[in-house]
Amino acid sequence: MSRIIRTLGDGWVIARRNVIKIRRVPEVLVFVVISPIMFVLLFAYVFGGSIDIPGGSYREFLIGGIFAQTVIFGATFTGAGIADDIHKGIINRFRSLPMAKSAVLVGRTASDVIYNLISLLIMALSGFIVGWRFHEGLLNAALGFGLLLLFAYAFSWIMGYIGLLVPSVEVINNAAFMVIFPLTFVANTFVPAENLPTVLRVFAEWNPVSAVTQAVRDLFGNLPTGIPEPTVWPLRNSILYTLIWVVLIIAVFAPLAVRRYGTAAKRG
Amino acid sequence: MANAIEARGLVKTYGKVTALAGLDLAVAEGTVLGLLGPNGAGKTTAVSILSTLIEPDAGEATIAGIDLRAHPDLVRSKMGLSGQSAAVDEQLTGFENLDMVGRLYHLGRNRSRERANELLERFDLTEAAARPVKTYSGGMRRRLDLAGALVAEPPVLFLDEPTAGLDPRSRNELWEVIRELVGRGTTLLLTTQYLEEADQLANDIVVIDHGREIAHGTSRELKRMIGGERIEVSVTNAEDAAKVRHVLTSYASGEIQHDATTHTLVAPIAGGADVLTRVLRSLDAEGIAVEDIGLRRPTLDDVFLTITGHHAEEEPPAEEATPGRGEKKKRGAK
Ligand SMILES: Nc1ncnc2c1ncn2[C@@H]1O[C@H](COP(=O)(O)OP(=O)(O)OP(=O)(O)O)[C@@H](O)[C@H]1O
Ligand SMILES: [Mg+2]
Numbered sequence: 001m002s003r004i005i006r007t008l009g010d011g012w013v014i015a016r017r018n019v020i021k022i023r024r025v026p027e028v029l030v031f032v033v034i035s036p037i038m039f040v041l042l043f044a045y046v047f048g049g050s051i052d053i054p055g056g057s058y059r060e061f062l063i064g065g066i067f068a069q070t071v072i073f074g075a076t077f078t079g080a081g082i083a084d085d086i087h088k089g090i091i092n093r094f095r096s097l098p099m100a101k102s103a104v105l106v107g108r109t110a111s112d113v114i115y116n117l118i119s120l121l122i123m124a125l126s127g128f129i130v131g132w133r134f135h136e137g138l139l140n141a142a143l144g145f146g147l148l149l150l151f152a153y154a155f156s157w158i159m160g161y162i163g164l165l166v167p168s169v170e171v172i173n174n175a176a177f178m179v180i181f182p183l184t185f186v187a188n189t190f191v192p193a194e195n196l197p198t199v200l201r202v203f204a205e206w207n208p209v210s211a212v213t214q215a216v217r218d219l220f221g222n223l224p225t226g227i228p229e230p231t232v233w234p235l236r237n238s239i240l241y242t243l244i245w246v247v248l249i250i251a252v253f254a255p256l257a258v259r260r261y262g263t264a265a266k267r268g
Numbered sequence: 269m270a271n272a273i274e275a276r277g278l279v280k281t282y283g284k285v286t287a288l289a290g291l292d293l294a295v296a297e298g299t300v301l302g303l304l305g306p307n308g309a310g311k312t313t314a315v316s317i318l319s320t321l322i323e324p325d326a327g328e329a330t331i332a333g334i335d336l337r338a339h340p341d342l343v344r345s346k347m348g349l350s351g352q353s354a355a356v357d358e359q360l361t362g363f364e365n366l367d368m369v370g371r372l373y374h375l376g377r378n379r380s381r382e383r384a385n386e387l388l389e390r391f392d393l394t395e396a397a398a399r400p401v402k403t404y405s406g407g408m409r410r411r412l413d414l415a416g417a418l419v420a421e422p423p424v425l426f427l428d429e430p431t432a433g434l435d436p437r438s439r440n441e442l443w444e445v446i447r448e449l450v451g452r453g454t455t456l457l458l459t460t461q462y463l464e465e466a467d468q469l470a471n472d473i474v475v476i477d478h479g480r481e482i483a484h485g486t487s488r489e490l491k492r493m494i495g496g497e498r499i500e501v502s503v504t505n506a507e508d509a510a511k512v513r514h515v516l517t518s519y520a521s522g523e524i525q526h527d528a529t530t531h532t533l534v535a536p537i538a539g540g541a542d543v544l545t546r547v548l549r550s551l552d553a554e555g556i557a558v559e560d561i562g563l564r565r566p567t568l569d570d571v572f573l574t575i576t577g578h579h580a581e582e583e584p585p586a587e588e589a590t591p592g593r594g595e596k597k598k599r600g601a602k
């Protein structure tokens with residue numbers, strides 16, 4: 001018990017430090033603010049007009065997918081932050097202190113939720129401007145946002161682990177892209193999964209990103225009536241399936257990352 | 269007296285490079301061990317292992333009586349580290365850096381702040397305390413990092429080349445801080461490339477090269493082995509150099525080094541300034557035009573020449589910048 005308290009206490013110190021850093025380098029926030037706006041506008045106007053969704057508006061359908069994709073991309077900040085700590089050398093200070101071994105990761109994944117909170121807020125606002133609405137009440141909408149944040153939080157642990165593996169901070173974006181692109185595109189994020197070729201369709205149906213997207217569309221009331229109800233289990237139970245993945249990802253990647261952290265050091 | 273730091277048979281290899289080849293160290297409580305060695309000797313590797321940053325391939329160690337492998341966390345609560353490159357956060361202020369370290373040592377909120385302010389004062393950083401570290405000069409960063417090692421007043425300290433990059437004033441101040449800490453019972457392992465620094469601070473000196481010990485003793489014992497001051501004479505041509513050599517022979521207490529490319533001769537001498545005066549007179553009497561002459565303390569390089577018969581190997585840039593050295597073997601692993 002005292003170990004958990006200590007971990008949370010140390011994690012809190014690290015998270016606070018990260019927040020100070022965000023305030024000192026607000027330039028980063030420009031990207032956090034601009035890229036969601038760009039995504040929403042681009043997709044809404046470039047594809048919004050040219051794709052037809054039976055029994056619904058493509059824009060409304062799309063927003064859930066963009067939300068999911070953007071918060072997953074947001075997890076890259078965790079990888080970049082961890083890689084930066086290593087390559088700037090502060091890691092050697094942390095590693096020489098009697099702090100909880102997981103605190104740097106716990107604190108980082110926690111403070112990075114801020115980025116996603118901001119980008120969700122911005123996206124919701126830009127969504128409103130282009131005509132997106134939620135139809136299932138405030139509580140369900142809040143649940144939808146909560147689920148997105150939770151999934152992104154779990155994804156942060158994957159990125160944190162990758163951040164510990166990459167040889168330099170610059171590599172992290174490319175490494176993250178290689179994971180994030182297939183996951184967010186071979187999914188129902190931008191087009192209904194039913195229209196994909198078989199192999200891709202199966203992948204898309206079991207892809208957790210599809211499940212989060214499905215879940216938030218459901219919670220926002222953005223599922224078009226013209227698209228048939230999904231038949232596969234993950235999409236029929238999208239909230240549960242998402243939660244299972246959240247637990248699974250953290251259970252696998254948190255120990256991996258913490259172990260790896262225990263050997264990380266800057267040379268010289 | 270018990271040993272606060274004790275290491276036996278430390279081995280660490282990186283691929284084909286052997287960074288440490290079975291190093292033993294023992295530092296009695298409340299004393300200072302100077303770990304002296306040229307670039308690539310294995311100093312940082314030794315410090316990193318003892319301060320729990322990296323694991324050795326073989327060997328064991330105890331810090332403050334605690335087994336390093338079994339209880340790295342306990343070891344961390346007993347030690348402070350200032351590594352070769354400053355481990356500070358660029359975007360945080362000096363105060364925030366130290367305050368954070370205090371929190372992570374679990375000193376509590378008030379004590380952490382108090383300690384941060386004390387140390388900023390001690391290291392002459394009070395004025396810069398509220399500025400982000402990225403605006404600090406190299407020496408200021410270095411001092412902040414050293415302060416970080418002292419936050420919890422740990423009984424065991426590891427300082428890896430602590431005075432590298434400090435100006436003479438900051439260096440002297442740091443030496444003062446170190447003496448004060450040791451006076452209060454702190455045990456210190458300090459690495460340096462400067463014999464003089466080890467001489468000033470350390471009770472015991474271990475000279476290492478290629479990851480193994482090549483000499484060990486008190487400062488006095490080492491001096492006995494390598495002789496005292498050196499007289500260094502430069503002339504403009506080989507002819508004069510030969511004459512100088514002849515003159516020096518009668519004053520030298522050991523082997524005379526002769527660098528044929530720069531016409532510089534170095535001889536260890538037993539006396540001090542009086543010997544210099546006599547050498548000057550003799551050179552004058554011989555009518556030799558001296559370009560430069562002076563006394564200097566023995567350096568790490570002299571230790572190497574005496575013990576191993578060759579120069580301490582250095583990285584190429586340092587080599588070019590240092591005139592008056594003879595041919596050198598290049599370090600293969602670098
Ligand atoms: N991570 C690493 N990968 C490869 N080689 C390494 C690594 N760390 C150290 N070495 C090698 O081990 C040897 C010892 O290095 P170390 O940093 O301990 O030397 P040092 O005595 O601290 O040198 P300096 O005075 O330059 O700081 C060197 O040859 C170095 O190149
Ligand atoms: Mg070193």
